[in-house]
Amino acid sequence: MVEREVFSTTRKPPIYTRYVDDIFVLVRDQRELEDLKATLQHVSGLNFTTENSINGKLPFLDVKIEASPQGFKTGDYSKPSSPGLCLNGNNGCPSRYRKSTIGAYVRRTLSHCSDWNRTHAELDRITQVLVNNGFANKEV
Structure with a gap:
């Protein structure tokens, strides 16, 4: 190693x-x-590149990490170029696939966000992503 x-x-x-x-x-x-x-x-023998934090913030994988005096705060990170696409809720797929898509977004949010404000903001964002992709408000 x-x-x-x-x-x-x-x-x-x-x-x-x-x-x-x-x-x-x-x-x-x-x-x-x-x-x-x-x-x-x-x-x-590999070539490495580096990315420095900007204003104490740095994305790592799909997590946004922010340094603060109390420690690190985390939240979901999506690239600015992300089109916000996911399974289309109107495509007639089985309901278990739609439920699984919603559940995956929620689990990701709960595991990545370090406080309620970030969790709430991300839940609002994923609700909009799901609705934009044909999911019914009632389903979300």
């Missing part, structure tokens, strides 16, 4: 998490990030 070799000779950051080819890491400064990137590239 690449991380085992890298962190046997380099200080492991307080937060380092990886999912397939995406890494979220908390470092002290840009120099520490560049050093870690160079070490990972040297050990693995």
Whole structure:
């Protein structure tokens, strides 16, 4: 494992998490990030790119992470280019598929949002996405 070799000779950051080819890491400064990137590239032979937070906010996978004095706050993240498409509620598919689509959105919201304000805003957003895709208000 690449991380085992890298962190046997380099200080492991307080937060380092990886999912397939995406890494979220908390470092002290840009120099520490560049050093870690160079070490990972040297050990693995892979090319890494970095994305820095902007105003303490950074998307990671489908989660928007925001640094605050109390810790991290999280919410759902959709790319600005997302067209907001999902299963069409008017396509005559079995009701269990429509229910499953709604349930998946709700579970994602409940697992990703760290407070009620973010949860409520995301539930409003997904309600609109579902209605825009042919789901009945009553069903949502």
